Amino acid sequence: MKNFALIGSAGFIAERHMRAVKETGNRILAATDRFDVMGRMDSFFPDAEFFLDEKYFAQYIHKQQTTSNKIDFISICSPNYLHAGHIEMAMQNGADAICEKPLVLYPNEITQIEKLEKETGNKVFTVLQLRLHAAIIALKHQVEHADPNHIFDIDLTYITSRGKWYHQSWKGDSSKSGGVATNIGIHFFDMLCWIFGDVKSSIVHAYEADKAAGFLHLERARVRWYLSLDVDDIPQVAREKGARTFRSINIEGEEIEFSEGFTNLHTETYRNILEGGGFGIDVAKPCILLTHELRNTTPVGRKGDFHPFLK
Numbered sequence: 001m002k003n004f005a006l007i008g009s010a011g012f013i014a015e016r017h018m019r020a021v022k023e024t025g026n027r028i029l030a031a032t033d034r035f036d037v038m039g040r041m042d043s044f045f046p047d048a049e050f051f052l053d054e055k056y057f058a059q060y061i062h063k064q065q066t067t068s069n070k071i072d073f074i075s076i077c078s079p080n081y082l083h084a085g086h087i088e089m090a091m092q093n094g095a096d097a098i099c100e101k102p103l104v105l106y107p108n109e110i111t112q113i114e115k116l117e118k119e120t121g122n123k124v125f126t127v128l129q130l131r132l133h134a135a136i137i138a139l140k141h142q143v144e145h146a147d148p149n150h151i152f153d154i155d156l157t158y159i160t161s162r163g164k165w166y167h168q169s170w171k172g173d174s175s176k177s178g179g180v181a182t183n184i185g186i187h188f189f190d191m192l193c194w195i196f197g198d199v200k201s202s203i204v205h206a207y208e209a210d211k212a213a214g215f216l217h218l219e220r221a222r223v224r225w226y227l228s229l230d231v232d233d234i235p236q237v238a239r240e241k242g243a244r245t246f247r248s249i250n251i252e253g254e255e256i257e258f259s260e261g262f263t264n265l266h267t268e269t270y271r272n273i274l275e276g277g278g279f280g281i282d283v284a285k286p287c288i289l290l291t292h293e294l295r296n297t298t299p300v301g302r303k304g305d306f307h308p309f310l311k
Helices: 014-023 039-043 054-064 080-092 107-120 134-144 179-183 186-196 236-240 265-274 281-295
Strands: 003-007 027-032 049-051 073-076 096-099 124-126 152-160 199-207 211-218 221-228 245-251 254-256
Touching (some): 003 054, 014 039, 014 265, 027 054, 049 054, 073 080, 080 096, 080 107, 080 124, 096 265, 107 281, 124 281, 134 186, 179 186, 179 199, 179 211, 179 281, 186 211, 186 221, 186 281
Parallel strands (some): 003 027, 003 073, 027 049, 073 096, 152 221
Antiparallel strands (some): 152 245, 211 221, 245 254
């Protein structure tokens, strides 16, 4: 049994991490968050210590590392801009880190945690659950067995509508969230690069607070992408059914269905890490660099091969 601690335990995604720890037969000894209503812990680890003040949480972790209840992993579900600091705290206290995407926001932060891994001997892993999705794995196998000279034409569309609160929170501040391409798009970019190869060139057609679009030329694909938080961008047919989220990967006219099958992917992520696998800095780095480039590129507007939703 491994011992875990959890940072950002009140966030939406934290429950999936709690469930993953429990379903892999391990335990959470301590959690921290600024939000003080943590009834969800009772369903998973009611005996876990809980800290509103992160300073006292860090002190607890430090003390535990000299006892028989040493913390093996610290799971990080905090806001994006805090990831680098929380990863550093974990590794400097002798624990490995499991961090939600995006692993970090800036290239210099990658350099920082790469250095820490070498200095401490501890590891950091990130959650890239699409790499474990059955439909995505099947697509990768299909591409691997296709004509190696064939370049696929792809439209990626992801719309996840958000209310006015979003832009008042840290998520609406691109310096803290990384903007749309990072906050909601990075795992899709990772999935595409995993299947179709490295980025050869990139164009940004639009980049706003609530939507972005562009074109990626990968080794084996031409990708028109569109990401949005605007409910009005959801196709009318889907909106009439009450949908507030729309995701689509269209490959040369064929729709890849992957709306289901997400339930246990965090548990599979944890199991993979505990069995000696996991996705580390080397895996996460290319798309951190890509999304950093996207948000710092001047959009060209509706020129060239742009996503049809820009019309």
